[in-house]
Amino acid sequence: MLEAALTPLLLTLKIAAWATFLAAVAGVAAGWLLARFDFAGRDIVDAMLLLPMVMPPTVLGYYLLVVLGRRSALGHWLETNLGLELVFSWKGAVIAAAVVAFPLVFKAARAAFEAVDRNLESAGRTLGYNELTLFTRVTFPLAWRGIAAGAMLAFARAMGEFGATLMVAGNIPGRTQTMSIAIYEAVYAGDDALANYLVVIASLVCVVLLVMASAIVKRGHLRLQRP
Amino acid sequence: MRTWIGVGLMFAVASAPAAGQELVVSAAASLTSAFREIGSAFEAEHRGVKVVFNFASSDILLAQIAKGAPADVFASADQDAMNRAEADHLLQPATRRDFASNRLVLIVPAKAAPVAVTELAALSQARFRRIAVGSPQTVPAGRYAKDALERAHLWAAVAPKLVYAQNVRQALDYVAHEEVDAGFVYATDAASLPAAVKVAFDAPTATPISYPIAVVKDSRNRAIAAAFADYVAAASGQRILARFGFRVP
Numbered sequence: 001m002l003e004a005a006l007t008p009l010l011l012t013l014k015i016a017a018w019a020t021f022l023a024a025v026a027g028v029a030a031g032w033l034l035a036r037f038d039f040a041g042r043d044i045v046d047a048m049l050l051l052p053m054v055m056p057p058t059v060l061g062y063y064l065l066v067v068l069g070r071r072s073a074l075g076h077w078l079e080t081n082l083g084l085e086l087v088f089s090w091k092g093a094v095i096a097a098a099v100v101a102f103p104l105v106f107k108a109a110r111a112a113f114e115a116v117d118r119n120l121e122s123a124g125r126t127l128g129y130n131e132l133t134l135f136t137r138v139t140f141p142l143a144w145r146g147i148a149a150g151a152m153l154a155f156a157r158a159m160g161e162f163g164a165t166l167m168v169a170g171n172i173p174g175r176t177q178t179m180s181i182a183i184y185e186a187v188y189a190g191d192d193a194l195a196n197y198l199v200v201i202a203s204l205v206c207v208v209l210l211v212m213a214s215a216i217v218k219r220g221h222l223r224l225q226r227p
Numbered sequence: 228m229r230t231w232i233g234v235g236l237m238f239a240v241a242s243a244p245a246a247g248q249e250l251v252v253s254a255a256a257s258l259t260s261a262f263r264e265i266g267s268a269f270e271a272e273h274r275g276v277k278v279v280f281n282f283a284s285s286d287i288l289l290a291q292i293a294k295g296a297p298a299d300v301f302a303s304a305d306q307d308a309m310n311r312a313e314a315d316h317l318l319q320p321a322t323r324r325d326f327a328s329n330r331l332v333l334i335v336p337a338k339a340a341p342v343a344v345t346e347l348a349a350l351s352q353a354r355f356r357r358i359a360v361g362s363p364q365t366v367p368a369g370r371y372a373k374d375a376l377e378r379a380h381l382w383a384a385v386a387p388k389l390v391y392a393q394n395v396r397q398a399l400d401y402v403a404h405e406e407v408d409a410g411f412v413y414a415t416d417a418a419s420l421p422a423a424v425k426v427a428f429d430a431p432t433a434t435p436i437s438y439p440i441a442v443v444k445d446s447r448n449r450a451i452a453a454a455f456a457d458y459v460a461a462a463s464g465q466r467i468l469a470r471f472g473f474r475v476p
Contacts, residue, residue, distance in 0.1 A: 014238065017238050018238060021238070058287075062290060065290060065291065065294040065296075066294060069294030069295040069296065070294070070295025070296070070297070070445075071293075071294055071295040072294070072295075075295065085297065087291065087294070087295065087296045087297065088251065088281065088291075088296050088297055088298075166283055166287065167287060167290070167291070170253070170281040170283070170291065170296065171280075171281050171282050171283055172251070172279050172280065172281050173279075173280065175279065185256075185259060185282060187396060188256045188257075188259055188282070188394070188396050189259045189260050190260075190396075190419040190420065
């Protein structure tokens with residue numbers, strides 16, 4: 001029984017961790033750009049970046065399949081040049097989960113950057129910081145908490161991701177079968193005991209990880225503020 | 228520090244490297260239990276071959292194959308999905324065949340009053356307030372049920388009572404938990420929960436319910452894929468399918 005949970009659990013953690021990482025990098029970049037630069041059509045870009053939250057995951061998964069599949073230009077290029085096959089692989093599951101989780105980091109990061117006092121940034125400039133050090137020493141540490149909160153939501157969302165993942169990565173035990181998909185399969189096979197067991201494990205692990213993460217964020221916040 | 232090691236480990240959990248020849252079989256979710264056993268039996272007879280299953284609804288499997296997913300074998304729960312695969316030239320010619328059949332049955336909760344219900348016309352009675360059925364848009368079992376009701380000229384009377392499920396399993400669960408008074412599922416689904424549901428009668432379908440299997444055109448292991456399809460259709464596969472309530476095509 002433990003083994004039945006362990007393989008999908010480790011896979012889910014790996015996929016959720018990578019997806020959160022990718023979503024965080026992209027979300028922080030996009031959030032910063034939209035918070036700092038006012039350009040024509042900013043609201044439209046903002047709305048479009050939130051679309052993955054609106055779309056049913058299966059539909060999103062279908063679009064990803066269209067874009068990343070062997071038959072598409074991008075999918076073909078990735079396969080022939082980088083040897084990267086995304087469909088039916090855990091990397092495809094990472095992409096699916098990252099896209100679904102992205103808006104959560106992006107929205108949190110944009111709000112966090114907008115809340116940073118611009119006077120502090122100006123003060124940094126008078127101290128001779130260039131734009132990069134300004135970002136790493138002033139802006140990011142001040143926005144860090146909001147971004148971390150968004151990243152945690154993204155991680156939870158990535159752990160529970162089902163529809164888009166099933167579409168892109170399939171339901172292959174040991175390779176792409178995440179917790180959510182293992183639960184789906186257990187229910188479909190009429191194995192309610194296994195399904196309930198997997199649900200409990202997934203819930204426990206997610207709660208423990210998020211509690212741990214918020215503890216780290218609290219400490220990290222203080223440490224980043226001090227210098 | 229320790230927390231960062233933990234974070235690092237989460238990224239690094241290794242996936243087992245693929246060894247030997249691997250066969251990816253995309254099969255309809257209703258075949259899950261039976262195909263898992265067939266897979267082990269096939270592996271035992273074919274040294275060095277690993278059968279990897281991808282179970283989902285037939286429509287999802289078809290969409291994946293159409294976009295170039297690396298599947299070797301496609302087993303669908305209805306002819307419709309396979310017809311579309313064939314029309315789009317996704318299959319190896321002459322590898323398609325039917326390997327199993329099923330029946331559409333009307334089930335009622337096991338605790339329901341033992342009033343004999345023997346025909347579809349009974350569903351228009353007031354004591355059937357809600358009836359679960361797979362959504363005809365996406366679930367083959369739902370298409371069969373709608374078809375049966377239409378041919379019995381009962382669709383107009385029964386349609387307002389229908390509760391649409393996303394898949395057959397969900398329709399089965401609605402009946403098992405007595406959320407509805409009756410439901411349309413396959414005989415194999417009904418057989419999986421004998422304590423919770425009972426079969427009232429076989430619903431007549433215009434066409435027999437048969438499961439087709441075929442080798443995918445882009446398969447990289449055509450010989451083994453063909454061997455697997457043969458194995459499912461041969462006596463060895465049929466014995467296992469029969470244990471899960473499937474019949475010969």
